[in-house]
Amino acid sequence: MSKSEEPRILVVEDEEAIAQGLIFNLERKGYSAELALDGEVALEKATSQPFDLIVLDVQLPKIDGFEVCQRLRSSGNFTAILILTARDQPDDVIYGLKTGADDYMVKPFDLAEFLARVEGLLRRAEWSKSNVRPDSAAISSNSGSDSTETRLAFGNYWVDFKTWQAKTRDGLVELSRKELAVIKVFAERPNQVITRRELLDKVWELPNHPNTRVVDNVIVSLRKAFEENSWRPRHIHSVRGVGYRFVP
Ligand code: CA
Numbered sequence: 001m002s003k004s005e006e007p008r009i010l011v012v013e014d015e016e017a018i019a020q021g022l023i024f025n026l027e028r029k030g031y032s033a034e035l036a037l038d039g040e041v042a043l044e045k046a047t048s049q050p051f052d053l054i055v056l057d058v059q060l061p062k063i064d065g066f067e068v069c070q071r072l073r074s075s076g077n078f079t080a081i082l083i084l085t086a087r088d089q090p091d092d093v094i095y096g097l098k099t100g101a102d103d104y105m106v107k108p109f110d111l112a113e114f115l116a117r118v119e120g121l122l123r124r125a126e127w128s129k130s131n132v133r134p135d136s137a138a139i140s141s142n143s144g145s146d147s148t149e150t151r152l153a154f155g156n157y158w159v160d161f162k163t164w165q166a167k168t169r170d171g172l173v174e175l176s177r178k179e180l181a182v183i184k185v186f187a188e189r190p191n192q193v194i195t196r197r198e199l200l201d202k203v204w205e206l207p208n209h210p211n212t213r214v215v216d217n218v219i220v221s222l223r224k225a226f227e228e229n230s231w232r233p234r235h236i237h238s239v240r241g242v243g244y245r246f247v248p
Pocket of ligand 1: 013014015057058059060
């Protein structure tokens with residue numbers, strides 16, 4: 001979050017009545033809110049100014065919301081994104097989350113719930129920017145450098161919670177926000193069963209989401225990164241019908 005200032009939120013919405021309503025209510029909560037009426041302006045603003053959160057409608061003139069999200073992520077911009085979709089088909093939602101959004105809401109939505117989601121995302125944005133130092137036996141220091149304090153080492157690999165970098169089978173890569181958050185939940189409770197619901201709750205804040213596929217997708221990419229053989233994982237074990245167990 002911007003230092004000692006109110007959180008800055010970019011609202012991307014082409015229906016002006018909805019946009020003004022959102023901005024009015026965000027400002028009442030003490031946030032600073034700015035409006036973009038189409039995808040092109042959204043990209044311009046998001047890449048030239050720092051925001052703590054982007055509230056992003058899907059159906060937009062010029063460039064749609066999913067593409068805005070995708071372009072931001074591929075350019076290395078990891079600002080938290082809350083997708084607003086009128087299309088409530090599960091496929092769309094999954095697609096939105098896969099393009100790198102952090103959460104989504106289906107329109108029309110309840111204002112109180114919207115503000116609660118915003119608050120949750122801002123809290124997590126702050127959390128992921130802060131120096132994470134989980135109290136866990138899984139955090140080990142395998143070198144003498146300062147980075148070991150924020151580094152989780154397991155097997156031949158490591159994850160750095162501060163820089164988001166990880167040593168993977170493909171060498172040094174930057175993890176996504178979700179991948180990092182899942183690994184952090186694992187690191188806090190090594191060798192224990194962690195349910196998909198728990199991950200949905202902690203990482204996605206969607207405990208009642210009927211589809212746990214989003215979790216499985218992140219697990220697939222983590223296994224690609226950290227398992228020599230995804231079918232016989234060494235670190236990220238499946239617990240059938242329940243969830244996962246992380247073995248450092
Ligand atoms: Ca729209």
